[in-house]
Amino acid sequence: MDVPGRITRAVAGFYYVQTQDGAVRKCRARGVFKKRGISPLVGDHVLMELHGVDEGVVTEVKPRHSELIRPPIANVDQALLVFSLADPPLSFYQVDKMLAMIESYSLRALLGFTKVDLPESAGLFEKVRAIYEPMGYETVALSVRAGIGSRRVTELLAGRTTVLAGQSGVGKSTILGVLLPDEDAVTGEVGERSRRGRHTTRHVQLYPYAGGYVADTPGFSQFDFDAMEPVQLTSLFRDIAAVANGCAFRGCLHDQATGCAVLQAVSKGRIDQSRYGSYRQLLAELKDAKARRY
Ligand SMILES: Nc1nc2c(ncn2[C@@H]2O[C@H](COP(=O)(O)OP(=O)(O)OP(=O)(O)O)[C@@H](O)[C@H]2O)c(=O)[nH]1
Ligand SMILES: [Mg+2]
Numbered sequence: 474m475d476v477p478g479r480i481t482r483a484v485a486g487f488y489y490v491q492t493q494d495g496a497v498r499k500c501r502a503r504g505v506f507k508k509r510g511i512s513p514l515v516g517d518h519v520l521m522e523l524h525g526v527d528e529g530v531v532t533e534v535k536p537r538h539s540e541l542i543r544p545p546i547a548n549v550d551q552a553l554l555v556f557s558l559a560d561p562p563l564s565f566y567q568v569d570k571m572l573a574m575i576e577s578y579s580l581r582a583l584l585g586f587t588k589v590d591l592p593e594s595a596g597l598f599e600k601v602r603a604i605y606e607p608m609g610y611e612t613v614a615l616s617v618r619a620g621i622g623s624r625r626v627t628e629l630l631a632g633r634t635t636v637l638a639g640q641s642g643v644g645k646s647t648i649l650g651v652l653l654p655d656e657d658a659v660t661g662e663v664g665e666r667s668r669r670g671r672h673t674t675r676h677v678q679l680y681p682y683a684g685g686y687v688a689d690t691p692g693f694s695q696f697d698f699d700a701m702e703p704v705q706l707t708s709l710f711r712d713i714a715a716v717a718n719g720c721a722f723r724g725c726l727h728d729q730a731t732g733c734a735v736l737q738a739v740s741k742g743r744i745d746q747s748r749y750g751s752y753r754q755l756l757a758e759l760k761d762a763k764a765r766r767y
């Protein structure tokens with residue numbers, strides 16, 4: 474009888490499937506998948522035939538409730554977006570762009586701000602929290618060095634499948650190293666060193682954690698907005714979407730008309746200036762991309 478499990482890693486045609494007892498088996502996928510155009514993904518819930526003590530064959534992939542393309546990973550519930558408040562310095566534009574991306578995937582977004590121990594970050598966390606919490610985003614201050622935030626992260630990750638995302642050097646692997654102290658792989662396996670002399674994460678891998686799973690994911694920030702229509706952007710900014718309904722102009726991009734409800738909300742301080750600035754910058758990028766398409 475075939476046994477249920479979850480793919481936690483995929484390398485060179487092999488799938489590592491973890492069963493409920495925690496054991497991991499190295500599997501091939503049954504040939505018929507290729508013919509049917511199905512390619513198993515990390516995160517897939519599968520059935521496998523057991524071969525020997527630690528091998529198997531994936532025989533069935535269960536329907537997915539979500540599927541990311543970059544990174545390729547299935548059945549994710551939420552993303553912990555990681556930003557550093559200093560070194561590298563915080564970019565509000567990056568925060569807003571990543572948030573828009575996660576909204577476009579319809580995933581829950583959690584915001585983690587690292588390196589609160591560095592003096593350059595003083596006061597900055599309070600500022601970001603004041604912007605993002607009223608919109609309904611969980612906002613957590615983190616410092617591995619000062620031992621801040623990891624308990625809250627554990628609560629937020631419990632029982633769910635979470636991807637960590639964020640630019641290189643913000644501290645994603647460092648957080649995982651604290652959550653998963655026994656997994657040498659988290660900071661060790663990563664192998665290749667980036668130009669700045671640090672370990673850089675290369676593979677997508679799910680680690681069981683707090684009754685759920687967590688993944689460190691390379692390359693998330695390469696999301697490509699190019700295929701999106703400019704008018705779709707509003708719905709990815711919660712604060713802007715909340716007032717955009719009241720805008721009297723049909724098809725308004727909320728970037729120029731006097732009398733536009735969004736512009737009014739910005740001038741009254743009901744929408745944060747930096748959020749609106751990010752919206753305008755992304756909108757300009759989408760318009761450029763569209764112009765290049767035709
Ligand atoms: N001061 C301070 N430094 C930190 C903190 N968290 C991480 N760092 C440092 O920041 C650097 C980058 O951390 P990583 O965890 O490798 O960053 P990453 O996000 O995994 O980077 P990539 O794998 O390249 O995407 C390391 O030198 C860490 O020691 C923190 O809370 N405070
Ligand atoms: Mg890393």
Ligand SMILES: [Zn+2]
Nearest residue numbers: 720725727733
């Ligand atoms: Zn408008």
